[in-house]
Amino acid sequence: MADLRHDAMTGRWVAIAPARATRPGADEPASDDPASCPFCAGNEELTPPETLRLGGGPTGWQVRVVPNLYPALERQEVVIHGPAHVHSFGELSDATIDLVAEAWQRRARDEGGFCFPLLNEGHEAGSSLPHSHSQLAWLPAPAPLAVAERGLPALIEVLERDGVTAGCPVASRVPYELLIAPSRSEADGLRSDLLAPALRLLAELVRRLQRIRGQQFVPLNAWLHDGPHWHLEVFPRTTRLAGLELGAGVYIDSVAPEDAAAELSA
Ligand SMILES: [Zn+2]
Numbered sequence: 001m002a003d004l005r006h007d008a009m010t011g012r013w014v015a016i017a018p019a020r021a022t023r024p025g026a027d028e029p030a031s032d033d034p035a036s037c038p039f040c041a042g043n044e045e046l047t048p049p050e051t052l053r054l055g056g057g058p059t060g061w062q063v064r065v066v067p068n069l070y071p072a073l074e075r076q077e078v079v080i081h082g083p084a085h086v087h088s089f090g091e092l093s094d095a096t097i098d099l100v101a102e103a104w105q106r107r108a109r110d111e112g113g114f115c116f117p118l119l120n121e122g123h124e125a126g127s128s129l130p131h132s133h134s135q136l137a138w139l140p141a142p143a144p145l146a147v148a149e150r151g152l153p154a155l156i157e158v159l160e161r162d163g164v165t166a167g168c169p170v171a172s173r174v175p176y177e178l179l180i181a182p183s184r185s186e187a188d189g190l191r192s193d194l195l196a197p198a199l200r201l202l203a204e205l206v207r208r209l210q211r212i213r214g215q216q217f218v219p220l221n222a223w224l225h226d227g228p229h230w231h232l233e234v235f236p237r238t239t240r241l242a243g244l245e246l247g248a249g250v251y252i253d254s255v256a257p258e259d260a261a262a263e264l265s266a
């Protein structure tokens with residue numbers, strides 16, 4: 001079990017987790033062969049027993065939630081996005097996405113505590129397995145970065161759909177950074193009916209980003225920030241963070257957010 005440390009002077013939380021270094025995919029991308037993929041239908045015995053199973057069909061499930069085999073925190077679970085070996089959130093059907101939203105919300109409600117949902121896609125983004133999945137991490141306290149926010153950043157709107165708005169922050173940290181939030185301010189995304197529409201919008205924007213960049217796959221991180229106005233932040237990992245970003249908290253963004261928003265709106 002990880003050794004969780006909090007530094008009171010800086011507010012920093014760190015999970016010391018040496019076992020993570022030996023997990024498959026820690027150093028190099030894991031095998032992309034569905035035959036050995038623990039998240040593919042037919043390989044269910046390769047994961048620990050599931051904590052939730054949703055949907056039916058020929059495989060008996062559409063979304064499974066299983067404990068993370070290599071947790072860095074007290075509780076960490078993996079939400080498997082469908083029985084087929086799909087790489088990108090943008091390839092998921094709306095029906096699957098709705099079940100992903102339901103899985104996040106049901107597991108958060110059933111376990112209580114500070115559940116932090118996140119998506120790592122691609123080895124560059126910290127994912128160790130290529131089959132599309134998200135994670136639920138139970139934190140010891142509300143996420144420090146969400147707590148530090150005083151409101152939504154100023155946005156250049158890209159698209160509004162089903163009560164949810166997406167835009168590029170005026171001060172985007174990386175090219176094509178996006179924020180997706182309910183069009184009317186509301187708290188508690190893990191209880192909101194707008195979470196599923198927000199995740200469907202995320203998939204649409206991932207597809208647009210892939211098209212703009214001419215790539216079938218764009219590595220990215222995304223996460224849910226709760227607070228007075230909950231939102232999803234989408235952080236494409238097409239550039240490397242270096243000393244200025246890590247040391248000063250000052251980001252260098254090589255694509256103007258107004259240009260990114262215009263491209264993403266088209
Ligand atoms: Zn798979």
Ligand SMILES: [Zn+2]
Binds near residue numbers: 146149225231233
């Ligand atoms: Zn935020």
